[in-house]
Amino acid sequence: MQxxxxxxxxxFSDGDNLAFAILVKRYQRxxxxxxYQMLGxxxxxxxxxxETFVRIYHKRQELKHVSNFSSFLIRVAANYSIDLLRKxxxxxxxxxxxxxxxxxxxxxxxxxxxxxxxxxxxxxVMEEIRRALDQLPPRQxxxxxxxxxxxxxxxxxxxxxECPEATVRSNLHIARAKLKKILKNRLSKE
Amino acid sequence: xxxxxxxxxxxxxxxxxLDISTAxxxxxxxxxxxxxxxxxxxxxxxRNILSGNSAPDPGEDYFNEVSALISAKTVETYQTETAVxxxxxxxxxxxxxxxxxxxxxxxxxxxxFTALIFGSTQNKPVTVNVLSYQGTSRVAAATENxxxxxxxxxxxxQRNLIKGIILLGSPGHFEQxxxxxxxxx
Ligand SMILES: [Zn+2]
Numbered sequence: 001m002q003x004x005x006x007x008x009x010x011x012f013s014d015g016d017n018l019a020f021a022i023l024v025k026r027y028q029r030x031x032x033x034x035x036y037q038m039l040g041x042x043x044x045x046x047x048x049x050x051e052t053f054v055r056i057y058h059k060r061q062e063l064k065h066v067s068n069f070s071s072f073l074i075r076v077a078a079n080y081s082i083d084l085l086r087k088x089x090x091x092x093x094x095x096x097x098x099x100x101x102x103x104x105x106x107x108x109x110x111x112x113x114x115x116x117x118x119x120x121x122x123x124x125v126m127e128e129i130r131r132a133l134d135q136l137p138p139r140q141x142x143x144x145x146x147x148x149x150x151x152x153x154x155x156x157x158x159x160x161x162e163c164p165e166a167t168v169r170s171n172l173h174i175a176r177a178k179l180k181k182i183l184k185n186r187l188s189k190e
Numbered sequence: 191x192x193x194x195x196x197x198x199x200x201x202x203x204x205x206x207x208l209d210i211s212t213a214x215x216x217x218x219x220x221x222x223x224x225x226x227x228x229x230x231x232x233x234x235x236x237r238n239i240l241s242g243n244s245a246p247d248p249g250e251d252y253f254n255e256v257s258a259l260i261s262a263k264t265v266e267t268y269q270t271e272t273a274v275x276x277x278x279x280x281x282x283x284x285x286x287x288x289x290x291x292x293x294x295x296x297x298x299x300x301x302x303f304t305a306l307i308f309g310s311t312q313n314k315p316v317t318v319n320v321l322s323y324q325g326t327s328r329v330a331a332a333t334e335n336x337x338x339x340x341x342x343x344x345x346x347x348q349r350n351l352i353k354g355i356i357l358l359g360s361p362g363h364f365e366q367x368x369x370x371x372x373x374x375x
Contacts, residue, residue: 020265021265024260029253032248032253033245042248045245049260050263053260057264057265057268102249102252129236129239144240148236148240148241149243151241179240180232180236183232187232
């Protein structure tokens with residue numbers, strides 16, 4: 001079997017379930033990272049990963065007309081993350097119970113508390129930025145997460161969010177201005 | 191370049207999205223202007239915090255488990271649903287075939303008993319009333335005369351017998367068959 005993404009996508013949309021399994025393997029980490037950044041906990045990130053691929057499976061006929069699978073997939077994940085984020089804001093946010101999490105997540109959480117702070121990894125500054133990020137409206141937040149955390153370009157984000165690049169720029173500008181303000185206040189106290 | 195200009199392009203400078211000459215202008219400005227340099231350092235620090243704020247890696251076991259769960263929710267569920275649908279369809283077909291065979295058996299029985307009645311050799315004459323037709327079996331008449339029980343039907347009686355079978359076998363339809371018209375009285 002050919003391993004290129006377009007060929008896997010074509011095989012999958014033609015009913016090849018093995019191709020679907022390979023696509024899941026290729027993209028699940030990326031979706032998990034994005035969802036974790038958006039929602040801030042393992043359980044919600046886990047839900048986004050599963051639901052995204054279930055939705056993709058049911059949209060496999062649609063994939064025949066999709067030119068960029070990666071953008072399409074991340075759009076599904078981003079939209080579901082935004083929906084879940086709004087739901088959590090209304091019904092209360094989830095917090096991970098460390099004992100029920102995979103071992104690596106437990107190590108990650110304990111590290112977040114114990115790492116000695118230096119200029120760029122000051123845990124309290126990081127936590128403040130994290131909280132400020134959580135305060136942003138969902139569209140600004142997803143734009144900042146995709147660009148400044150996950151490293152997508154503005155053109156890619158415009159394709160993912162199906163909006164003009166100018167909108168991506170303006171959302172990013174507003175999000176960064178808010179975060180900088182918080183960081184500035186924080187640094188002036190030091 | 192004014193301070194206003196540099197704050198506008200500082201993020202693009204960090205994103206490396208400026209053309210070479212503008213980027214060089216910004217770099218020179220930053221060397222001379224403390225205010226803009228402070229803005230630049232703040233933006234850079236924010237960027238480093240954000241890019242360093244990577245999500246945790248839940249590990250290979252977790253991702254294997256998730257792949258299996260996704261497969262169970264999609265591929266396997268879909269295959270099971272298809273199998274169940276096929277099985278239900280097959281059951282429906284079997285039921286239909288059973289009812290069809292029941293109808294055939296019933297029809298055969300009707301034909302069989304009709305033939306029996308018309309062809310019987312009982313002692314009194316058999317009168318069959320089908321669509322006002324009054325037929326008397328010559329077989330019965332022959333028995334009345336104490337003739338042989340195994341009298342062969344005459345052509346007219348055979349026609350009556352066929353007519354009876356057809357009338358009982360397809361009520362309401364026999365008139366549509368032109369070939370039957372000369373069988374009718
Ligand atoms: Zn300046």
